[in-house]
Amino acid sequence: MGAGTRENQYKKRFGLGKPIDTYGIPCIHAKPISLGTKAIAPKVPFDWALIFEDASVAKKISSESWTRSFIKEIMDYRKLDQIGTGETVIHGLKVDIEKGILKKGNPDSLGKSYLELKLVDTGSKIRVYEDNTVSVWDRQGFRRLRIEQLTDSANIEPLQTYEGRRSNGRELGTDLTTILMKDYLEKIGFFNEFVVGQETDKVFGVKGTVTANRESTHGHNVTIKYTTETGIGSGIKVVTISADGATVNGDPIVDVETREDGGVYLRYKHGDQVWSTPIQLPAISMKHSPAPEVELVDGKVDLGRTLEDPIPKATFEAIKGEIGIQSAKDFTDTGAYAMKGNTAEDFKRIYGKEKWEDLRDYANDLSNSIVKEELEKQDLKVIEAKIKYGAEPRHETGPDIIATTKDGAKLKVDIEFAGSGNKHYKDQVNVLMRKFARGEADVGIIFWEGDYHIFVNSDTEYMPLQDIAQEAARRGSRSLRDLSGIAVIGGLGLLSGYFSDAKGQAVSVTDDVGRWIGQFQNSYLDHTAINESTVFNSRLTLSSGGVKLWIN
Amino acid sequence: MPIINLKTQGDCGKDCLNCGLFRIYCLGCITRVCLVAKCKRGIAYSGITHPTGFCRLQEYCHSLGSIPDDIAQTISKLKVRIKVRFPRFIPVVRLTDDSSWFWKDLPLPWIVVRLAELVKDKALMQRVSSHGLHDFLGFDGKVLLSTVMEDELLDELKPNDYIRMISDIRPDATMTPDSYTYLDDPLCLSWEQTLKQAAFSSAFSELDIPVVGLIKGVIWKQIAWSTERAIELGCESFDLPSRELAELDLLDGVISAIMSALQKGKREAQLLLYGLSYPSRRRGEFVYSGLSWFIGARKGLYYKGNTSFLVTDANIGSEECHCTACKGRTADQLKDDIRSLALHDLLQIMGRFR
Numbered sequence: 001m002g003a004g005t006r007e008n009q010y011k012k013r014f015g016l017g018k019p020i021d022t023y024g025i026p027c028i029h030a031k032p033i034s035l036g037t038k039a040i041a042p043k044v045p046f047d048w049a050l051i052f053e054d055a056s057v058a059k060k061i062s063s064e065s066w067t068r069s070f071i072k073e074i075m076d077y078r079k080l081d082q083i084g085t086g087e088t089v090i091h092g093l094k095v096d097i098e099k100g101i102l103k104k105g106n107p108d109s110l111g112k113s114y115l116e117l118k119l120v121d122t123g124s125k126i127r128v129y130e131d132n133t134v135s136v137w138d139r140q141g142f143r144r145l146r147i148e149q150l151t152d153s154a155n156i157e158p159l160q161t162y163e164g165r166r167s168n169g170r171e172l173g174t175d176l177t178t179i180l181m182k183d184y185l186e187k188i189g190f191f192n193e194f195v196v197g198q199e200t201d202k203v204f205g206v207k208g209t210v211t212a213n214r215e216s217t218h219g220h221n222v223t224i225k226y227t228t229e230t231g232i233g234s235g236i237k238v239v240t241i242s243a244d245g246a247t248v249n250g251d252p253i254v255d256v257e258t259r260e261d262g263g264v265y266l267r268y269k270h271g272d273q274v275w276s277t278p279i280q281l282p283a284i285s286m287k288h289s290p291a292p293e294v295e296l297v298d299g300k301v302d303l304g305r306t307l308e309d310p311i312p313k314a315t316f317e318a319i320k321g322e323i324g325i326q327s328a329k330d331f332t333d334t335g336a337y338a339m340k341g342n343t344a345e346d347f348k349r350i351y352g353k354e355k356w357e358d359l360r361d362y363a364n365d366l367s368n369s370i371v372k373e374e375l376e377k378q379d380l381k382v383i384e385a386k387i388k389y390g391a392e393p394r395h396e397t398g399p400d401i402i403a404t405t406k407d408g409a410k411l412k413v414d415i416e417f418a419g420s421g422n423k424h425y426k427d428q429v430n431v432l433m434r435k436f437a438r439g440e441a442d443v444g445i446i447f448w449e450g451d452y453h454i455f456v457n458s459d460t461e462y463m464p465l466q467d468i469a470q471e472a473a474r475r476g477s478r479s480l481r482d483l484s485g486i487a488v489i490g491g492l493g494l495l496s497g498y499f500s501d502a503k504g505q506a507v508s509v510t511d512d513v514g515r516w517i518g519q520f521q522n523s524y525l526d527h528t529a530i531n532e533s534t535v536f537n538s539r540l541t542l543s544s545g546g547v548k549l550w551i552n
Numbered sequence: 553m554p555i556i557n558l559k560t561q562g563d564c565g566k567d568c569l570n571c572g573l574f575r576i577y578c579l580g581c582i583t584r585v586c587l588v589a590k591c592k593r594g595i596a597y598s599g600i601t602h603p604t605g606f607c608r609l610q611e612y613c614h615s616l617g618s619i620p621d622d623i624a625q626t627i628s629k630l631k632v633r634i635k636v637r638f639p640r641f642i643p644v645v646r647l648t649d650d651s652s653w654f655w656k657d658l659p660l661p662w663i664v665v666r667l668a669e670l671v672k673d674k675a676l677m678q679r680v681s682s683h684g685l686h687d688f689l690g691f692d693g694k695v696l697l698s699t700v701m702e703d704e705l706l707d708e709l710k711p712n713d714y715i716r717m718i719s720d721i722r723p724d725a726t727m728t729p730d731s732y733t734y735l736d737d738p739l740c741l742s743w744e745q746t747l748k749q750a751a752f753s754s755a756f757s758e759l760d761i762p763v764v765g766l767i768k769g770v771i772w773k774q775i776a777w778s779t780e781r782a783i784e785l786g787c788e789s790f791d792l793p794s795r796e797l798a799e800l801d802l803l804d805g806v807i808s809a810i811m812s813a814l815q816k817g818k819r820e821a822q823l824l825l826y827g828l829s830y831p832s833r834r835r836g837e838f839v840y841s842g843l844s845w846f847i848g849a850r851k852g853l854y855y856k857g858n859t860s861f862l863v864t865d866a867n868i869g870s871e872e873c874h875c876t877a878c879k880g881r882t883a884d885q886l887k888d889d890i891r892s893l894a895l896h897d898l899l900q901i902m903g904r905f906r
Contacts, residue, residue, distance in 0.1 A: 002703050002731070002732025002733060002734050002745075003732075003733065003734070003768075003793050003794075003795075003796045003797050004734065004735065004796030004797050004799065004800045004802060005734055005735045005736045005796075005800060006587060006597075006600055006734035006736050006737055007587070007597055007600070007736055008796060008799070008800060009703075009734065009796070010597070010598075010599050010600055013702075014599055016597075016598045016599025016600070017597050017598060017599060017600060018597065018598045019595050019596075019597055020595070020596045020597065020598060020602050021594060021595065022591070022594050022595065022596040022602065023594025023595075025594075027591065027604045027607075028604045028605060320805075321772055321805045321808050321809065322772050324771055324772070326735075326800075326801070326802050326805050327801070420590065420595075421590070421594060421595065422594065423594065
């Protein structure tokens with residue numbers, strides 16, 4: 001049956017397929033790509049010293065080379081039998097050896113002798129049978145290890161158990177390092193220290209909130225959420241710890257850096273590069289001035305829109321099927337892929353440079369047409385809009401489009417493609433904010449999820465545009481009464497509070513008598529009010545959450 | 553061209569460098585509508601990727617699944633190339649509801665019956681098998697078997713099942729097997745389904761009846777590939793399940809891809825737009841097939857030209873219709889006569905294609 005979209009199919013057949021915002025919520029299936037071929041680099045073990053003060057045991061058992069040499073050491077039944085039963089030390093770990101005979105399980109194996117090694121520090125049980133096969137206890141059963149991997153010196157895949165094959169022929173298995181770490185974490189009661197909903201600073205010494213502590217067939221894991229207010233947004237970092245190690249937002253953590261200013265940064269690997277992200281900001285947090293960007297208008301991208309020059313549109317019509325564009329949303333998604341520096345070359349290689357240029361020219365003309373029309377709706381007559389660099393990625397410094405007004409002012413217009421997802425949209429708004437702050441753009445257009453959003457720089461030098469920005473901010477303003485979390489700063493007589501809109505957008509604030517105070521995005525009012533508020537040194541009654549406040 | 557410079561990991565989770573589909577079939581993640589990619593961006597969909605415990609696409613997230621060997625090699629040719637000529641509109645009938653059977657009232661050269669009904673109802677399958685479709689229906693025209701069915705039924709069927717069922721029920725022509733290819737599935741999944749469909753279709757070379765090539769795929773390359781395989785198989789007619797594509801305004805793009813592949817293969821073939829009961833605006837020789845006339849009648853819809861009204865709608869209340877079914881009655885007078893209403897609607901739809 002399936003044609004069209006699965007989303008539509010599920011809506012029609014089952015009443016399902018509704019979108020749910022799961023951003024930042026780790027998926028229970030999420031894990032780094034497991035190794036399947038020799039073409040992939042060997043697994044990098046997590047450094048448990050980042051979490052445990054004494055990581056001597058964890059370091060050993062999470063190391064692929066240690067587990068390999070440990071199994072090599074014990075996999076010969078006769079040699080092991082010579083050591084005898086009782087407690088001993090093998091490769092630096094205490095081991096208790098017992099002898100036994102297989103009394104249940106596969107009839108062919110009944111009566112087989114084995115030596116069972118119990119790792120005292122982890123509670124793990126490993127059996128070496130008289131036929132030199134080796135099994136490890138995992139998930140209520142002994143699972144055979146692929147010890148033949150050890151005889152192939154070229155094989156660098158993690159030592160795994162046999163767990164059958166998938167329908168596509170790929171062999172399944174669990175890494176021995178994971179099994180041993182799982183046992184160890186259970187033995188020391190690591191997961192018992194985390195209670196869902198409570199704060200904890202047991203990991204990295206930074207306070208976070210435990211959001212999940214669950215056990216699945218793949219083992220136990222705990223999730224801790226760290227929130228940092230950066231001044232231009234709330235950064236949420238989700239750290240998940242399991243027997244495989246720790247990840248932040250799904251990427252493996254390779255280091256933790258504590259800086260002199262008190263900031264704590266997680267260093268994680270994404271692709272081949274190591275990146276840094278804060279889970280605790282410096283003691284003196286950043287306080288930003290009001291956001292310079294004001295959203296003027298948004299609308300649906302109309303791919304049927306008539307453009308001044310019919311050629312780019314006609315060319316686009318001819319190629320759109322081939323480049324997978326069926327709808328406005330495809331256009332904004334594909335635009336984000338094709339016009340971004342890191343993926344533009346991929347697009348060119350796959351579809352050819354000519355099609356890329358066709359798409360770029362169409363995007364430029366479409367942006368030009370939309371911006372011109374929207375500015376003219378605001379009574380700002382644009383007599384000419386010329387594409388300078390356009391949507392082309394990584395071009396020289398300069399505006400994408402230059403729009404000339406009837407009084408000769410030249411406005412710098414920036415084009416951004418955000419693709420899909422709130423994060424990408426926010427990222428592009430931030431890019432635009434930076435350009436506005438540096439005076440590199442007066443107007444910006446962001447294409448996102450089939451829509452366009454036009455922003456104007458409230459700090460623009462062109463006064464008519466400044467008026468438009470202020471008017472747009474007033475239109476979208478909210479009263480202080482709408483905002484919670486506002487308090488008075490004793491002695492100073494200033495309002496204090498953190499302004500954060502649910503959508504992460506800028507909030508415009510008016511006082512009780514409709515006077516506009518300013519526009520804030522994730523900003524502290526005690527800072528911004530001094531610079532921006534017209535109520536400072538005035539005697540006004542403001543109310544917030546029903547409390548009357550006086551500002552003198 | 554150094555492949556290493558290309559994207560190295562798809563949104564499907566596959567390592568592009570080690571994926572047999574990449575560059576041969578798959579373009580890499582471009583349209584960004586994939587539900588797995590969306591899930592990674594923080595938008596999940598109820599019943600599909602949410603809750604994660606029941607995620608239907610989990611296999612395609614971080615998977616390293618191997619890709620079947622070149623399926624094209626396994627495609628065999630149809631034994632007999634028999635060309636069929638379909639009328640402009642072929643009504644689909646319900647095997648389980650004889651109020652959709654009108655061959656005594658109306659000359660119908662072809663009808664379509666759905667294999668899905670037989671797969672779902674084993675007792676019906678036995679009854680139809682024991683008589684053959686024609687005797688069961690009392691129909692002496694031609695019967696085209698539609699293989700279009702729900703995804704969960706498709707997952708259960710193997711090529712031999714199709715061959716066995718077709719041999720038992722004896723239609724005059726059949727579509728090649730269906731598969732599910734969604735625009736918002738990871739490309740590797742739609743490729744798997746397109747490849748599977750082509751492989752299953754090759755089993756139809758055993759049949760001695762005309763085989764209509766069902767075209768699947770979500771991107772240009774898949775659709776064109778699917779069409780080329782159907783041509784290779786020896787199909788002379790092709791069909792496209794169109795209803796959902798038309799609803800999402802995707803039909804034109806898909807038809808373009810098919811027509812382009814057909815032209816490349818120098819085929820002047822009929823393309824059956826299955827599930828569509830109104831003529832496409834596109835130029836080309838299309839034929840149509842649908843059940844909406846019957847479903848509409850069951851819902852009390854009265855068709856008039858290209859529009860439909862509730863039988864109780866005052867706007868058409870007093871208009872008499874002199875078709876074979878109505879014989880001078882008004883819409884309101886048909887409200888308790890579903891059979892006549894269905895026949896009226898069928899005649900109206902057939903009128904659209906004259």
